[in-house]
Amino acid sequence: MELHVVIEGDKDLTGQLYRQLRESIESGRLAAGTQLPPTRLLAEHLGLSRKTVAEAYAQLTYDNLLVGKVGVGTFVNAHSARQQHKQQPTELASARVLEHWRGISRALQHPALGVRLRYSFIGGATSPSHFPQDEWRRCVQYALRQSAQARGLYSQAEGLPALREAIARHATFSRGLRCSADDVVVCNGAQQALDLISRVLLEPGCCVAVEEPGYPPAYQLFASQGARVVGVPVDAEGLRVDAIPDDARLIYVTPSHQFPLGMPMSAARRQALLDRALELGAIVIEDDYDCEFRYEGRPNDTLHSLDRHGLVAYVGTFSKTLLPELRLGYAVLPPALLQAVGAARQLTDWHTSTLIQWALARFLQEGHLLKHIRRCHTIYASRRERLLQRFAGDLAPWFELVPAVAGFHLAVLARRPLNIPQLVELARKVDLDLLGLTPFFQQPPTRDGLLIGYGAIETLDIDPALDRLRDLLQTLAPLP
Known part of the structure; x- marks a missing residue:
């Protein structure tokens, strides 16, 4: 990208260039240490004579805003004055909406890099120290080779076929889901899966039932879409099905490991929840966020594996098994939702990075995840x-x-x-x-x-x- 300077007309050309560069340096848009283009290249880019550019550089150097390094180039002086030019706030027509978004709690946000406590x-x-770096690096190298053969086009919104197939095999093997690659949508983490599912199901005023206590980013997301979010209490067996509102259109649960309390939903309560969803015509989102790690007893059937009426949208993530920074998750959807979610995904961000998708597909295929x-x-x-x-x-x-x-x-x-x-x-x-x-x-x-x-x-x-x-x-x- 060339240095952004706009020259108007053919008068005071040196002065125009000088003033624009000075303002850029003093405002901080040209940061200390930034190298400026050589006079010849900038002159060609702006349609000026090299002498005009050299004179502007000389004046800025005299003002101690630029410094020349012999054999290297011209740089913004590290000691140049910098002023902060802030835009004046304006009352916006959307002020009330902005205030709502500013008021959303981010209490569960992880600390910034470098500020973590001992x-x-x-x-x-x-723990990043346990991440299989060598295996992942080889998979990324494979992904780079696949990307080099690509045609330079957007990929499928639902995800690469190779990854969808690998996820379907993983989910059926490890969690007993009844699914194929066609049922899988690859997402940027579980949070995007929740967003896509609720986006195609909810209208302002719709009722969403969530666990109480529960996962704040989920019910904040539903509320941001205009839904009326109702907390349903949990007990030792999980969500109390008898307390689900009669007008619930969407029910969000964490049955394998209730978040945050941790108890699993009993088998009887799982069947009761499916019966209640069928009665209401509601979709159940089953968030199976850390189900891979189980320490006692026999595994419970997922709601998805018990579902016979296409009412359960299963959401999984690789943030808990690999790294949150990878932003990889998926949804296994009932037929009624697949086409709508695919359309919503394309409108939202089209698709997840194909490089990361190829790498994860290889990682799963070679058994590294298990x-x-x-x-x-x-x-x-x-x-x-x-x-x-x-x-x-x-x-x-x-x-x-x-x-x-x-x-x-x-x-x-x-x-x-x-x-x-x-x-x-x-x-x-x-x-x-x-x-x-x-x-x-x-x-x-x-x-x-x-x-x-x-x-x-x-x-x-x-x-x-x-x-x-x-x-x-x-x-x-x-x-x-």
């Missing part, structure tokens, strides 16, 4: 066991564990009055990252407690981290 029980994150899951399962099982021991031991006077057999987070409920926000704030001062349960409730009453994610914390760090938590609890709520 000990972190953050949920939904994995090997990686087995390795991580052993690691997570060890971390989980240590957490169970500590919360059944010296931390038991303050917290009670909610039984959970899958995933890589646990929920703990306060046994006695605790100021959880104060505990979280004090923990940050001792390099400990904690997350309370309050953000997962839409409305009071909430339950005091913590979400303890163990995907990102190293096993050897668990005891030192929990020692700090225990010390803080002894200060905030001393034992009698």
Whole structure:
């Protein structure tokens, strides 16, 4: 891209160029250290004489805004003055809508790069050190070769056929789904899958039933599309089907590992939910976000595998098994939704990067994902066991564990009055990252407690981290 300068007419050409370059430097649009084009190239680009450009450069150098380096080129001086020119705010016709979006909570957003605390029980994150870099690198190299043979056209909105086929095989093998490649839509993470499904089903005022407590990005997404989001309480068996509103058009659940509390939905409750959805003509979104990691008992059937009426949209993600940064997820959709979601996907962003799709397809085909899951399962099982021991031991006077057999987070409920926000704030001062349960409730009453994610914390760090938590609890709520 050439340097953006606009020359008008044929008068004061040196002055025009000088003033525009000076304004660009002082406003910061030309950052300190930026190399300017050689005088000959800029003169050709602007249709000026080389002498005109050289004179403008000389004046800026005299003003200490440019600096020449012999044999290298001309650069913006690192010590040049920079002024901030901010646009004046204007009252917009869409101010009310913008205010609504600014007010949406981003409490579950992961910390920015470089600001992570030493000990972190953050949920939904994995340990990058366990990611199979060598295998993934070879798959990316394969993807580059495939991309080099491409015709330079947009790909299918639903995803590359090779990846859809690999995902269908993975889902049928590991989760017992009844699906083929034609049922799969590749997405940029599970969140986009939720967006696409709700986009084609909801109109302003439609009722969506979600778990209470539940996953905030899901119900915030539904609300942003104008839906009336109703929290349905959960108990030891999962979502209370009898409390689903009669006008629910969409039902969002996490039956394998309820988010955030962790209990699985019982078999009887699963069948009751499907019966209720059939009665209402509602679509059920089954978010199976971390189902690959199971530690006790036999696996439960997915809602999708029990569905005989095309009412379940199954949503999966590779963010929990690989890395969140890859932004790879998928939806296995009933026939009624496939064409509509494909059209919505094309309007939204057309398709996921084909380079990443080719790499993941190869990764799945060669069995690397299943090997990686087995390795991580052993690691997570060890971390989980240590957490169970500590919360059944010296931390038991303050917290009670909610039984959970899958995933890589646990929920703990306060046994006695605790100021959880104060505990979280004090923990940050001792390099400990904690997350309370309050953000997962839409409305009071909430339950005091913590979400303890163990995907990102190293096993050897668990005891030192929990020692700090225990010390803080002894200060905030001393034992009698």
